[in-house]
Amino acid sequence: xxxxxxxxxxxxxxxxxxxxxxxxxxxxxxxxxxxxxxxxxxxxxxxxxxxxxxxxxxxxxxxxxxxxxxxxxxxxxxxxxxxxxxxxxxxxxxxxxxxxxxxxxxxxxxxxxxxxxxxxxxxxxxxxxxxxxxxxxxxxxxxxxxxxxxxxxxxxxxxxxxxxxxxxxxxxxxxxxxxxxxxxxxxxxxxxxxxxxxxxxxxxxxxxxxxxxxxxxxxxxxxxxxxxxxxxxxxxxxxxxxxxxxxxxxxxxxxx
Amino acid sequence: xxxxxxxxxxxxxxxxxxxxxxxxxxxxxxxxxxxxxxxxxxxxxxxxxxxxxxxxxxxxxxxxxxxxxxxxxxxxxxxxxxxxxxxxxxxxxxxxxxxxxxxxxxxxxxxxxxxxxxxxxxxxxxxxxxxxxxxxxxxxxxxxxxxxxxxxxxxxxxxxxxxxxxxxxxxxxxxxxxxxxxxxxxxxxxxxxxxxxxxxxxxxxxxxxxxxxxxxxxxxxxxxxxxxxxxxxxxxxxxxxxxxxxxxxxxxxxxxxxxx
Ligand SMILES: Nc1ncnc2c1ncn2[C@@H]1O[C@H](COP(=O)(O)OP(=O)(O)OP(=O)(O)O)[C@@H](O)[C@H]1O
Ligand SMILES: [Mg+2]
Numbered sequence: 001x002x003x004x005x006x007x008x009x010x011x012x013x014x015x016x017x018x019x020x021x022x023x024x025x026x027x028x029x030x031x032x033x034x035x036x037x038x039x040x041x042x043x044x045x046x047x048x049x050x051x052x053x054x055x056x057x058x059x060x061x062x063x064x065x066x067x068x069x070x071x072x073x074x075x076x077x078x079x080x081x082x083x084x085x086x087x088x089x090x091x092x093x094x095x096x097x098x099x100x101x102x103x104x105x106x107x108x109x110x111x112x113x114x115x116x117x118x119x120x121x122x123x124x125x126x127x128x129x130x131x132x133x134x135x136x137x138x139x140x141x142x143x144x145x146x147x148x149x150x151x152x153x154x155x156x157x158x159x160x161x162x163x164x165x166x167x168x169x170x171x172x173x174x175x176x177x178x179x180x181x182x183x184x185x186x187x188x189x190x191x192x193x194x195x196x197x198x199x200x201x202x203x204x205x206x207x208x209x210x211x212x213x214x215x216x217x218x219x220x221x222x223x224x225x226x227x228x229x230x231x232x233x234x235x236x237x238x239x240x241x242x243x244x245x246x247x248x249x250x251x252x253x254x255x256x
Numbered sequence: 257x258x259x260x261x262x263x264x265x266x267x268x269x270x271x272x273x274x275x276x277x278x279x280x281x282x283x284x285x286x287x288x289x290x291x292x293x294x295x296x297x298x299x300x301x302x303x304x305x306x307x308x309x310x311x312x313x314x315x316x317x318x319x320x321x322x323x324x325x326x327x328x329x330x331x332x333x334x335x336x337x338x339x340x341x342x343x344x345x346x347x348x349x350x351x352x353x354x355x356x357x358x359x360x361x362x363x364x365x366x367x368x369x370x371x372x373x374x375x376x377x378x379x380x381x382x383x384x385x386x387x388x389x390x391x392x393x394x395x396x397x398x399x400x401x402x403x404x405x406x407x408x409x410x411x412x413x414x415x416x417x418x419x420x421x422x423x424x425x426x427x428x429x430x431x432x433x434x435x436x437x438x439x440x441x442x443x444x445x446x447x448x449x450x451x452x453x454x455x456x457x458x459x460x461x462x463x464x465x466x467x468x469x470x471x472x473x474x475x476x477x478x479x480x481x482x483x484x485x486x487x488x489x490x491x492x493x494x495x496x497x498x499x500x501x502x503x504x505x506x507x508x509x510x511x512x513x514x515x516x
Contacts, residue, residue, distance in 0.1 A: 053420055055420065073419050073420050074422070075420065075421045079420070082413070082416075086413050086417050088431070089513075090435045090512045099418075099421065102421055130512050131512075
């Protein structure tokens, strides 16, 4: 059971040139696990998430959830929070969040659930606001609420906290952990922030670009009450950083 | 965020700024007329214009002409905009129809509707039909082209969101594609309305027995510069009123684009 990514490859052709964006990606993810994916810009992280979400099909290899191949989006099981907020400019905060609900519920239950999630992301008072009236970070919080509201078994998060200030970011990381402790869904979190990757992840997957491959996977053997200032945490940070620096040295051949 | 007071100040500045040139031109005209250096056989004096206005206002002939033109505009615009919306939506939504009509649209579009007036008079006679047809064509193109454009304004990223949540094609159409098209459709309606107004004046100048265009044509034939100028002023003011009304409706319908 769980998510299995086997020999996944994705090639895009741009003006007749083939661009190998993902090559031989292999991941076995257990139910309820939190996986952080870090890697430089353009190494195919969003592409990988889209493949897992069923929005795109791999050029080679296979992705299975509970042993069934993923061939199309599966809203009952898989949810996604995109890198950009992607809100409907003509819909209020409430309506945008409600869009993420696919369960058949009564009007009252729906309203209750929306209200709960607006509180969760700290947007009480902005229920009727339109996206144009929100700051970038607020928009992203709406998008997070929309992704959480369906309570999917597998939630894909593409740099969801990238646009947020440090405090809101830590709050929401905390909230996501709290929801995870209650629901034990599987989380796959793409991030640029190594601290965040270690703070949240059971494992940290380091990817490197051209073509995008899994370079290294770290298991984070820390208890869930993680302290970002502890020595153990710093040791993991060191390890992941080293992985990046090594990549940079190799890369100097190609630098512009 | 600006306060109400600041908003009012900005608005006052805008109004005053916009009024400078018109006030100057009218002032210059009044002064020239007072000094007697105005050739009143070509350009009427302010007194004559006001007198003509009051006379036509009280005997109802001004209203009769304005009413004829406005009715034609509304009728012709309704036909043209309806066809533009329907055909534009079909072209925007269905690729086979887009391919089928692309050549026809490209060939017909550059033809100025005014150049077709003789045709329509030949086919439909000199009555209302030919005038309504010209007005309908005048508004049809901008509605059509902007509607087609509107259906291309859908953000694929938003469709992807709907896909992730497993939404149906109908939900995507009504909750994403249509709202995305609305701003452009409205631009088309606004342009269409102003083209309809241009077309009605032209059509009436060529063949009509009422309307603002007829008024101008009649004034030219009888060499009445005051009537001529009154007609032109009417066209400007009615055009402005129509545009203001459409813009007001646009702000209400496309509410998400008008947030300060
Ligand atoms: N639909 C597409 N067609 C062609 N090329 C694509 C497409 N989607 C992504 N790519 C290419 O794939 C590469 C990886 O893109 P991707 O968005 O997955 O990167 P990323 O790791 O998410 O980067 P970032 O951290 O900046 O978001 C890029 O070089 C991009 O140009
Ligand atoms: Mg990305």
